[in-house]
Amino acid sequence: MRRRRMKKHEEIKKLISSLFQKLNALSHYRYIPPEVHPEVRILNNMPSLQKEEVGPLASTDAVLLAPEEIHKHISGPIKADDEKTKTDRSRLHRKKKKWQHIKQFRKQEAELADMKNEISAKKPKLASQYDNKRGNMKLTSTSFFQRLQTKAAEEVKGKKHKITEMGTTKKKLSTNYKL
Secondary structure, three states: OHHHHHHHHHHHHHHHHHHHHHHHHHOOOOOOOOOOOOOOOOOOOOOOOOOOOOOOOOOOHHHHOOHHHHOOOOOOOOOOOOOOOHHHHHHHHHHHHHHHHHHHHHHHHHHHHHHHHHHHHHHHHHHHHHHHHHOOOOOOHHHHHHHHHHHHHHHHHHHHHHHHHHHHHHHHHHHHHOO
16 A cells, blocks of 8 residues: 555656646746756667757758847837937937948058058068078178178279279270360
8 A cells, every 4th residue: 555655656746847847848947947867877789979850950040040139139119210309319320420430440441451461562572682682691790790891892892993994985085086
């Protein structure tokens, strides 16, 4: 007799717990959190992964989204132009001006980025020319001044050479025109 009562009590507890779980599911678990039951099962000779169908296969992402996820929620009732108050109109005006400012700022940023890209495209060419002349030598003060001195000496030699060439050409030309 006791066993029958125990069985009936267990059956009643199971039915009540299933009823409470269904009620919680209907109320989206808002009022009472579900009871935590530790559930550990050891399954032998079972595949480690099983495929499960999560959602309908023939539907798109837009169908599965909630309406507020598709369209932005607008606070307050929607009003026609005639129904709007002065504050509503000024609010819309400020919003419009803010978006215009943002668009103009983005446009200026894009123009600056284009200009920077053009400048950066030119810089590597110039830098590569100087790098090729110098090689990959380490720049020290002694090497810098040595190069400076050799360049100055070459320029002086070049000027002297030009002067001597010009002098000889003048002599040749002047002899041709003497009477």
